[in-house]
Amino acid sequence: MQETGLISDYLDRLGDALRFDRSLSRGVVWEVEDHLQEAAAADAVGDRREAERCAIARFGDPHAVAAQFASVSLAREANRTGAALILVIAGVFVTMKSRVVWYAVTQWVVCDDMKAVSGIAGLVDRYSFWFSVVVAIGSFAYINSRCVSPILDAGYHRQLRLAFVLSLVATMFLAVSVISDGVLTALHLRSTELHAFALVPIISMAIEAAGVGVLAFQIRSMTRKAVSIAALLKT
């Protein structure tokens, strides 16, 4: 039977309502299209337009359906942020240790007049790094121990906010650690002539900074999604 366009109109509205999560939207629209086409084809009414209309009516309002995906989308984003946090911290740790080994192998030390600054930067680096590790593990464990709520009610909202704040705090402390690493690297570079060996600490610092950049992007994307969902739920 010939399609009437009712289903594609409905899918457009559903896709628009799900615009807070593009990748989720694509998959859901495909699934719902398959559902509606099958439901319309299975309808014994005979009139295709009426069959499509009934299938759409049984499925429900696209905004209401999209709103039910909000908690799934935010939970997925929180999970992704938690996993990214753990991976980036592990990456920064490996890079940091590799750089220290490199300094030892090349016998590259900070000049005496900068030892005091280097000591303070080292302390800040160490404490902020390990604090970010503890908070990130706590955040990841917290996110994974929560059940995804069917609706985005006040209780679930609070849980997601806590997960978000923990991820943000861990990222901020990791950023402080990376900045301290940057200071230490600059002190090392200042203590010697620049040569090809200097590329190793510079590249390793770039990797650490990129890792923090990825986390900042992830947190920004989570914030934007939350704002977008809040706007959807208001309409």
Next chain:
Amino acid sequence: MEGEMLKGHLDMIVLAALATGPAHGYAVIEEIKRKSGQAFDLPEGTVYPALHRLEQANLLTSRWVTAESGRQRRVYALTRRGERALAERRAVWEQFSDAIGRLLEGAPQCKKPA
């Protein structure tokens, strides 16, 4: 059956519908209707967020296949964790149902208000 009552048990209902084997969303809804003797007439759009939520909780797994119609179709299946969760929920439900049954035993049946 009351919509709110159904929503409270939606996860168990969806898991139970998938206990017989992998299925796509439409087939899950049809299975719910069939197994419940048409008693559970959910708004169909509520089942898909539940499927995604259960997948997020690792109780279900999904894969995309191409249907005979040529359309993309997402097929869901219970994971081991999902099977365990269903068994646990079934046990809790049976306890609850037995308790309510005993409570209502002998209670006079009220007529529905007109």
